[in-house]
Amino acid sequence: MEMIKRPRRIRGSESLRKMVRETRMDKASLIYPMFVQEGTGKEDEIPSMPGQFRYTLDRLPYELERVMRAGVERVMLFGIPGVKDEVASGAYAADGIVQRALEVGKKEFPQLYYITDVCLCEYTSHGHCGMLCGQEVENDSTLKLLAKTAVSHVQAGADMVAPSDMMDGRVLAIRKALDQNGYKEIPIMSYAVKYASAFYGPFREAADSAPAFGDRKSYQMDMHNSREGVKEALLDVEEGADIIMVKPALSYLDMITKVRDVTNVPVAAYSVSGEYAMVKAAARNGWIDEERVMCEMAVSTYRAGAQIYLTYYAKELAKCMDEGRIG
Ligand code: PBG
Numbered sequence: 240m241e242m243i244k245r246p247r248r249i250r251g252s253e254s255l256r257k258m259v260r261e262t263r264m265d266k267a268s269l270i271y272p273m274f275v276q277e278g279t280g281k282e283d284e285i286p287s288m289p290g291q292f293r294y295t296l297d298r299l300p301y302e303l304e305r306v307m308r309a310g311v312e313r314v315m316l317f318g319i320p321g322v323k324d325e326v327a328s329g330a331y332a333a334d335g336i337v338q339r340a341l342e343v344g345k346k347e348f349p350q351l352y353y354i355t356d357v358c359l360c361e362y363t364s365h366g367h368c369g370m371l372c373g374q375e376v377e378n379d380s381t382l383k384l385l386a387k388t389a390v391s392h393v394q395a396g397a398d399m400v401a402p403s404d405m406m407d408g409r410v411l412a413i414r415k416a417l418d419q420n421g422y423k424e425i426p427i428m429s430y431a432v433k434y435a436s437a438f439y440g441p442f443r444e445a446a447d448s449a450p451a452f453g454d455r456k457s458y459q460m461d462m463h464n465s466r467e468g469v470k471e472a473l474l475d476v477e478e479g480a481d482i483i484m485v486k487p488a489l490s491y492l493d494m495i496t497k498v499r500d501v502t503n504v505p506v507a508a509y510s511v512s513g514e515y516a517m518v519k520a521a522a523r524n525g526w527i528d529e530e531r532v533m534c535e536m537a538v539s540t541y542r543a544g545a546q547i548y549l550t551y552y553a554k555e556l557a558k559c560m561d562e563g564r565i566g
Pocket of ligand 1: 356358368404440442510511
């Protein structure tokens, strides 16, 4: 049979396939999300996220060491405070859980890069990401507290802050507050394109942050919208965001590509708790090959255009990269 073009020709061996790969990944692009909690001597496994734990501060260094040994050098910290209140005091307290975790981390492993999630939902008694006025989440009064939280994280040692609250104008408010406090060089990674998603379910169990009433649809994005995501991304770039994040990853690959096309900042994608939980659950039933699915999800996120990948599988992915199974 006469055929000049044969796509299979470049798929004939592993060596050749590796040479012609279009998507290449690197451990330096991985960020590992971690949960810290009050108390001592505890590593509580999150029931819906097997393999992920809430660490007390005395246990945190052991996990940081494992993360570092895996070759992952960037972490994102989430805090679960001992007490929650109406005004999220724990979010910006100098001795808050994240602030103290940063002190521990920076002292024990200064070579790691520490990013903090800036939001109020883990710290409010009602579980919403901002201040309430009746049943409404009030935008502008929330900005001050977010800015205060970001500054307190940086004072405690954060290398980068990542606001995830989806209030309007928060990037600018945080940028101004950081600058006024002398932190002009601290970058902001904005959760700019963040959808109101059922995929956050396991996280809310982990952080005990499910809203006490209603949902987050008045501030997080409607899953039907794509052009609106472009608007969010462009606004945050204008407000000074250094990196733009799309979240969740798997169901929003189109948005990763779009944001990459319309901006000139690095694009991050967050493979969220529900994505991890689905893979774990199916794998535990013997229904899928966990490692291969994990790799496929990661590769597709990078292929869509992400340069940075936040994932609960960071350590395992790093191993796959080291061993040449992906990358
Ligand atoms: C805080 C925040 C959430 C996540 C990251 N930051 C939860 C939410 O918005 O409800 C979700 C992360 C995950 O599901 O892994 N606002």
